[in-house]
Every structure is written in structure tokens, then in C-alpha cells.
Amino acid sequence: MTGARKQTVPVSGARQFLEPGPVILISSLHDGRANIMTAGWHQILEFTPSLVSCLISNGNHSFEMIRESRECVINVPTTVLTDTVVSIGNTSGANIDKFDHFGLTRVDSSLVAAPSIGECYANLECRLHDDALVDRYNLFIFEVVGIQAVISPRYPQTLHYRGDGEFMLSGKTVSRRHLFRPEML
């Protein structure tokens, strides 16, 4: 996947990557150290600005890094990375450098200092937009300021967590475009 060429995607298109509910890897940088965490509790909030909310538990090493740096990258892994996704969730950035430890490629992002993960098929660069619910729910509201993504295949297989160690894998894509009122698309 690192070899696959990525292209810039309009930030309003964040939904195509996140709305189906994949597991994500959140990368961050603070005080010169990078980190990665696995997460699955996120949603789209708005197209313009492109807003996404994401729960980052305050037990994670990434919590303070992202709260302080006010930036991160939401990386969307494919099933090629299944075991790595679990292992990243099992370990803490307080003890290891996860890019090095898991052999992931640290790619410079376009608009944020936090590095993107080369092996993930989509990299959504984010700035912290609203921290009003961080204290109460650990809920961060980010603005997606840039997206780099592999265009072909358009929809590689993604992981969707169910709890209890089980992942749903993405299946085929079907269109019902002809049934939608134009303003609903």
C-alpha cells in the first residue's frame, strides 16, 4: 500500500472513508515524539467545514498529545493491517515508538505536523476544532483539513470492530443512486 499512489481528495468527501464505520489509526506528534492509537468510536458531524468527532479515552497516551498539539491524522487501515491494528491497541506509546516497532512508514502530512501512516489507504489530516466535550466525554471534534487517499482500488477492504475481538469486514458496494431525490445525494 505504501507504493500505491495517493491523491488529494476534497475534505467534504470525508464521509466516503469514515461513514461506513471503519476502525481507524490515529497518529499524533507532540514534543518531537510520534504515536499511534487504534480507535473505532467516531462519526461525521458536518460537510463544510468538514467535521468529525472522535472518542479518545484519557487513559491513552495519545490523549494529552492530541489535546496539547491540537492536531492528528485519522488513518484508515485495510485488512492487510488487521493484526497490526490489534497490536497497536495492545501497546502504549509511553513505552515504544509504534512507527518503528510495527514497521510503519512515517509519511509527512501536508497541513499538520502529525505524521501520516503510509500503509493506510486514506489519511485525513485533522485540527482540533472544539474541545467542549473533552472533559465530560473524552470527545474531540476535529476539522478535516486535508485528505490523501489511494484512488484505485476505490474501496479496499476495511475493518469494522464489533467488540469481543471480532471484526466485521467490509463487503461489496451497491448503488441505489437512481432511488435518491437529487438533493439527498
Next chain:
Amino acid sequence: MTGARKQTVPVSGARQFLEPGPVILISSLHDGRANIMTAGWHQILEFTPSLVSCLISNGNHSFEMIRESRECVINVPTTVLTDTVVSIGNTSGANIDKFDHFGLTRVDSSLVAAPSIGECYANLECRLHDDALVDRYNLFIFEVVGIQAVISPRYPQTLHYRGDGEFMLSGKTVSRRHLFRPEML
């Protein structure tokens, strides 16, 4: 699906239904009238209490119904309902009774007045927990107070929206339970 027996599931298990990111149908009741809307922007926030956030645009007829009644049911449809899911999103409860119009079965919920949709495989009964972000983002935070779900098949095929009229269908489920540290499960 209406004929399939449903069982009570612990509310802390909401993630198995919602975390993989399916399209949902939100049913509500206010002033004696029921309504249904299609939605896809939701996430899990907490296990205990069982909290879920959900974006309900203020352009929807359901918005005021749910804000006023402070209740709803999050119903998870299977692919059998694909065309109905689109049609519900195309129409407004201001003009039609969606249960009648789409031939859906209005099932009494256990703990809320809002009816559940019989044809959906899981019904998560919700009470409004926090409306702090409703004005700013149309974001409702609900507590899941009861879940009724079809137990077999455990994972029927669900719909996951990508935008542009395209749905990703759920694929197979794989376990990596052996790789998880016990406290991560």
C-alpha cells in the same frame, strides 16, 4: 424478520450493533404521531451508562419530535430493507405516516413510548441524555436504556452508507480474540 424472535440484550452491548457503522432508522413519537428517519452519523461514547451520539439535522421533521419527547428508538435495518431505507430518507413525516406508508410494523417498545420497527433486527431504546451540542451541531447524546435484537443469525447483513447513493454491505466476521490482551476485550 418480524417473525424472528427477539431477545433482550444488555445495554452495554450496544457496540456490537452500532460500532461497525450501519445505517440506522430512528423512530420517534410526539403528540400522538410516530415518525421514522434514516441516519448514518452516529457513534458509541461510553459503555456504562450506555451512551450514543447521533446527528439529527434540524431540517428533519424528527428533530423537534425527539427534542421535545426526549426519546427515540435506534433501529438497525438489514439489506432486506435497502430500498425502504432510501425511501424513508426521501420523504418527510410532515406529509406521511411512514409506518403506514412503508408497511412497517409498529412494535411497542419496552421502556420508551417511541415505537420500535419490527422489521429491523435490533431495536435500541433511547432517552435523551445530554442536549449540550444540539444547538451547535444538531448532535444528540442518548442513553441506550434497552435493547431487543434477533439473536440468530447473530450478524445479519447490514447497510453502511458511503454517500453518492452508494452503500457498502457488511461482509464476513473474523475473530482476532487470541491477539487481544484480556483487558482490551
